[in-house]
Amino acid sequence: MEERIRYLLRQYENNKCSHEELEELFGYIRNARSSDVPLKRTVKKIYDDIRKNHPSFTYVDENGRLILTEPEQAFLPPKEAISGKNIKAPVWMILITGVVMIAAVFWIMRKDKPGNHATFRAGGIALTKKFSERSEQKFLLLPDSTEVWLNAASSLEFPDEFAGNKREVVLSGEAFFKVKDAEGMPFIIHTGKVSTVVLGTSLNIKAYPGERAVTVSVSEGKVNVKRNGNIVAILVKGQQVRMDNAGKKVDEKNIAASKVAAWMQGNMIYDDENFTDIIADLERIYNVNILISNKEVQSLHISTSFRKDTGISQALLTLCRLTGTKLHSGDRQFEIQ
Template sequence: MEERIKYLFRQYLNNTCTRKEFEEFFSLMNDAAHNEIVRELIRKTYEETGQSFLTYVDERGNLVLTEPAWEEQQVTKGRSRNRNRFILAVTTCVMVALAGVVWLINRPIQQRQPSSKQALAKKITGRSEYKYMLLPDSTKVWLNAASTLEYPHQFAAGKREVFLTGEAYFDVKHADKQPFLIHTGKVTTMVLGTAFNIKAYPGRENIIVSVSRGKVRVNYNEKEVATLTPGQQVKISNVNKPIVQKKIAISEPGAWQQGNLVYDDETIKDIIADLERIYDVTIRMQNETLANERISTSFRREINIEHALQVLCNLTDTRFKLENNTYLIQ
C-alpha cells in the first residue's frame, strides 16, 4: 500500500499519470479524509518527495488540483484564459490538497454543485425490500421499497440535509441548533426533532408528508406551504393541483412499517405503482381513464398480490388475469 501511494504521488507530481492512475490517486485522497492509516501514509510520502505543485480555487470556490498531461492536451487556450480570471494560484503541498478534500466533503450541501452529490453516502432498496438505518446524528430511518436516501458521511455544523427519492419514515434526533432537512424534488421538509413519513416516488400525483410526533415545516419551491403537528398530513401535487392539508390518525404515518398499506383518496394508478414495488410484479391497466379514478382502501402486506388485486377490482368493477408474467386489469 505504502509503495503504491509513493508511486502514484511521483506520477502525479511529475504530471505523468495515466487516466486510471489519476482516478486511483484521487480515490486515495478521498479515503484519506476518513482513514487515519491512509492519511499517515500520504503525509509520510509527501515528506519524502519534498515537492510541491499548483492548486487553484475556481469560480465556484472549489479547490482544484493541477490537471495531468493527458487532460491538459484537451484544454484550449481560450478556456485557459477564461479560467485564469478566477484562479487564485497558490504553491502548496499535498496536505493542503487533502485539507481541500475534507472541506469539500463537509461544507454545507446547499453550496455544493450537483456533481458533489456523488460524494454522498447512498442507501437503495429494491422492489419488495425494506431497510432500517441509523444516520451519523443517530436519526433513525426506515426506507420503503424502491427508494433511495442520500446523506453525507458527517453532517455539517448548523444543518443536517438528506435527499430522498421514494418513501421513508424518519425519527429525527433532536438538535435545537441543527435543523434536519429532507429534500424531495421541489419539496423540502424541515424539522428539529420529530417522527414523520414522506412519500415522494417519481411519477406520483402527490408528495405526501404525515406527522406522528413533533412539528414539521414543509416548503414548496422555497415557500412555506404547511406547518404540521401530530396527526396532520399535507399532499402537495406534482400536477399543479391545490395543496391539501388534513387530519389523520396518529398511527397512520409510516403505517407501512407495521405492514399496513393505507390509501386515502389516491389514484388507482398510484396504488398500482405501490403494489408493483411492494410485491415486485408488473401490473397494467387497459382502461387509462380508470387509472385516474380515486379510491380509498387498505391492505395487509402479507396478503398475496392476487388477493390485493381482487380487492382493487371489487372496488372498480373490473377483473384481472395473469398473462406473460404481467397482471392485466380489464
C-alpha cells in the same frame, strides 16, 4: 441484563423484534461507553454464542468490531382477512437491514447486497446513497443517530458526517424518519422541489418519481413543508399534507398515528388515492408488473385498505371489485381489464 440482551438479539435474528424491543436493543448499544468493558464483554459473549449455531449471522472482525448480517428469511406477519375498512395496527413488526451505528463502542452492521449503495460527490461534499430494491424495506442509522426506514424502491442520500448549522438529506421514494434532536441544526429532507424542515420529529414522506403527489405525515413534533423556499404547510403531530407536482396543496387533514407509516406495520392503507398510483405502489411492494388496459379506471380515486400478506392477487381482486374491472394474471404479470 445478559439474558435480556440475548433475548433481544434472538428476536432480531428471527426478524420478530417489535418496535419497542428494537428501541430497547438500540438503547443498550447507544448507552454503552468505550470504558464500559463489562457490557462490551457481555454483548461479545452473546454474539459468540449465537455464532456457534448461526455462523452467517454474526462474527467479530480483526479490529474487534461486532458484525451482524441479516437473516435470509424475510419476516411475514400473521395472515389477516381482507377488509375494505381501516385495519387496526398490530405490533410494529419490521425487517431490519442497513448499517447500525454503536456510539463510542463498536459498529453492528449487515453486509449490503452488491449494488445497494454508492458513494459520489456533490457540491464538494461526499455523499452516500443507500437504496432499497422492489419488495425490500431497509433500516438506516444516520451519522447523527437519526433513524430511517426506507420503503420499497426508495433511496436516501446523506453525508458521512453532518457539518455546519444544518443536516440535509435527499429522498426519492418513501421513508419514515425518527429525527434525532439537535439544537440549532435543523434536519432538511429534500424531495425534488419540496423540502421538509424539522428538528426532533417523527414523520413519513412519500415522494416517488412520477407520482402525482408528495405526501408528508407527522407522528411527533412539528415540521415546515416548503416548495422552492416558500412555506406550503406547517404540520404538527397527527397532520398530513399532500401536494401535486405543481406545488398546489391537494389536501391537508388530520391523520391517526397508526396511519402515518402504516406500511411499516404491514398495513396498506389508501385514502382517496389515484388508482394508477396505488397500482405503482403494488408493483414496488410485490415486485410485479401490472398493466392497466382499462383506461377508464386510471383517473379514479380509491379508498381501501388490506394487509400486505394477503398477497398481490387478493389485493388486485379487491381493487377490481371496487372498480368493476377484471383481473388476468400470469407469471408475476397482471392485467386489469
